[in-house]
Amino acid sequence: xxxxxxxxxxxxxxxxxxxxxxxxxxxxxxxxxxxxxxxxxxxxxxxxxxxxxxxxxxxxxxxxxxxxxxxxxxxxxxxxxxxxxxxxxxxxxxxxxxxxxxxxxxxxxxxxxxxxxxxxxxxxxxxxxxxxxxxxxxxxxxxxxxxxxxxxxxxxxxxxxxxxxxxxxxxxxxxxxxxxxxxxxxxxxxxxxxxxxxxxxxxxxxxxxxxxxxxxxxxxxxxxxxxxxxxxxxxxxxxxxxxxxxxxxxxxxxxxxxxxxxxxxxxxxxxxxxxxxxxxxxxxxxxxxxxxxxxxxxxxxxxxxxxxxxxxxxxxxxxxxxxxxxxxxxxxxxxxxxxxxxxxxxxxx
Numbered sequence: 001x002x003x004x005x006x007x008x009x010x011x012x013x014x015x016x017x018x019x020x021x022x023x024x025x026x027x028x029x030x031x032x033x034x035x036x037x038x039x040x041x042x043x044x045x046x047x048x049x050x051x052x053x054x055x056x057x058x059x060x061x062x063x064x065x066x067x068x069x070x071x072x073x074x075x076x077x078x079x080x081x082x083x084x085x086x087x088x089x090x091x092x093x094x095x096x097x098x099x100x101x102x103x104x105x106x107x108x109x110x111x112x113x114x115x116x117x118x119x120x121x122x123x124x125x126x127x128x129x130x131x132x133x134x135x136x137x138x139x140x141x142x143x144x145x146x147x148x149x150x151x152x153x154x155x156x157x158x159x160x161x162x163x164x165x166x167x168x169x170x171x172x173x174x175x176x177x178x179x180x181x182x183x184x185x186x187x188x189x190x191x192x193x194x195x196x197x198x199x200x201x202x203x204x205x206x207x208x209x210x211x212x213x214x215x216x217x218x219x220x221x222x223x224x225x226x227x228x229x230x231x232x233x234x235x236x237x238x239x240x241x242x243x244x245x246x247x248x249x250x251x252x253x254x255x256x257x258x259x260x261x262x263x264x265x266x267x268x269x270x271x272x273x274x275x276x277x278x279x280x281x282x283x284x285x286x287x288x289x290x291x292x293x294x295x296x297x298x299x300x301x302x303x304x305x306x307x308x309x310x311x312x313x314x315x316x317x318x319x320x321x322x323x324x325x326x327x328x329x330x331x332x333x334x335x336x337x338x339x340x341x342x343x344x345x346x347x348x349x
Contacts, residue, residue: 006030006093006288009068011059011083013037013046016098016125017074023277024072025050029285034066059083063090070284072096076196077103077161084111087120093288094121100165101298101305103198105313106327108305115298121287122298126169127280129295133249133269134170137239137257141174145259146242149175153216155223156236156251161197163219163236164311165304169296170238171207171215172303178211180303180323185311188222190339193332200335205311217311226250234271 008024010017013035024030036056037043043055056062063071063086071087077100087095095115101124102108115122128134141149152175154167172178189201202222207215218224226235229252239248247257249269256265270276280296287294306323312331314321316338 004029004285004289006069006285007033007066008070008072009034009036009062009066010046010072010074011036011062012074013039013042014074017042018046018049019273019277020072020074020096020281021046022049023273023281024070027278027281027285030070030281033068034062036062060086063087063092067091069093069288070096074098078198081107081111081114084114084122088114088118092120094123094284095298096123096284097125099124099126099169099301099304100161100308101301103161103332104330105306105309105325106330108302108309109327112298112302121294122301123280123284123287123294123296124165124298124301124304125280126166126296126301126304127276128166128251128271129170129173130276130279131270132275133253133255133266134173134238136255136266136268137247137249138174140247140257140259141240141242145244145257145261146240146247147244147260149213149240149242151214151216151241152239153241153248154236154238155218155226157220157223157225157232158235159192159195159197159201159220160199160203160308161195162199162233164199164203164217164308165301167217167219167236167238168207168304168307169300171217172300174238174240175209175213175215176211177300178209178213180307180310181208181210182320182322183207183307183310183314184320185314187312187315187335187339189220190336192220193336198332200312200315200339203308203311203315205314207307217307226252229253 032050034054071092156163185205187200192199202220204218234252236251245259249255253269
């Protein structure tokens with residue numbers, strides 16, 4: 001095992017930032033050398049969780065002063081590209097940030113191309129698939145017990161910017177990381193457009209994968225409830241159907257399956273930092289060691305953002321959207337205008 005210790009600087013010290021701060025510090029492969037937030041009080045609180053490293057109110061100053069191996073930032077989804085540029089300019093080896101990658105495709109492409117050209121690794125927080133219930137369903141799928149997989153599905157009552165790329169990532173996980181051929185989407189409502197994760201109230205649609213599997217994704221106010229679990233963050237159902245049965249799991253814990261061999265299931269499964277954030281951080285060290293590619297690597301996160309943006313484009317343009325996507329008008333802004341126009345000009349009031 002490598003004994004290399006990697007230095008980490010962390011910006012954005014809200015709830016998620018503190019989780020990253022505390023658990024990077026808990027891993028002996030990492031040393032937190034700096035923390036930054038525009039709120040000095042938050043910075044002091046986070047510093048106390050990780051050995052009291054240098055504190056900053058400016059992320060660029062932190063990076064130039066500490067020259068870390070890893071730059072981790074936890075900001076709202078509308079604040080991504082400038083921080084990616086900061087990390088690249090500072091010469092970091094890896095940038096870790098929250099999902100979604102971006103709120104629009106043009107920005108996601110710019111981020112991907114910047115990271116590729118600089119040779120900087122990146123990871124995004126799609127870490128739910130470390131939990132045992134996800135791994136159990138993946139094991140059942142890969143065993144062939146479901147026969148030929150024809151459908152994967154994912155629903156969440158949380159809104160798009162919180163949940164859509166999570167759902168897309170786990171659909172791809174259960175479907176062997178197949179690329180997308182096209183999507184067809186629909187959206188409704190603008191109440192959540194003022195949220196710090198701006199979103200339509202509902203986004204749903206179909207994803208046609210190149211391996212022939214059909215994906216179904218729904219997130220937001222009109223998505224099916226998941227009564228088996230409590231709290232909206234946990235009301236997430238993800239599964240696969242095949243010619244011989246189905247298997248599904250819940251973010252809130254538990255999995256179940258029906259195959260030709262019978263019915264099985266368990267309440268096992270967690271939704272906490274120790275079961276998902278710990279291995280997520282350990283795999284960052286292993287990727288920097290050159291031993292494995294991170295399961296939440298930025299190239300996968302880009303594909304997840306592409307699915308989300310494709311569904312928004314389809315809802316705006318009322319047509320099938322073929323992949324891969326190129327740059328274009330801001331999908332979120334166009335979708336809001338489209339929904340507002342439709343509400344004002346409804347044919348059947």
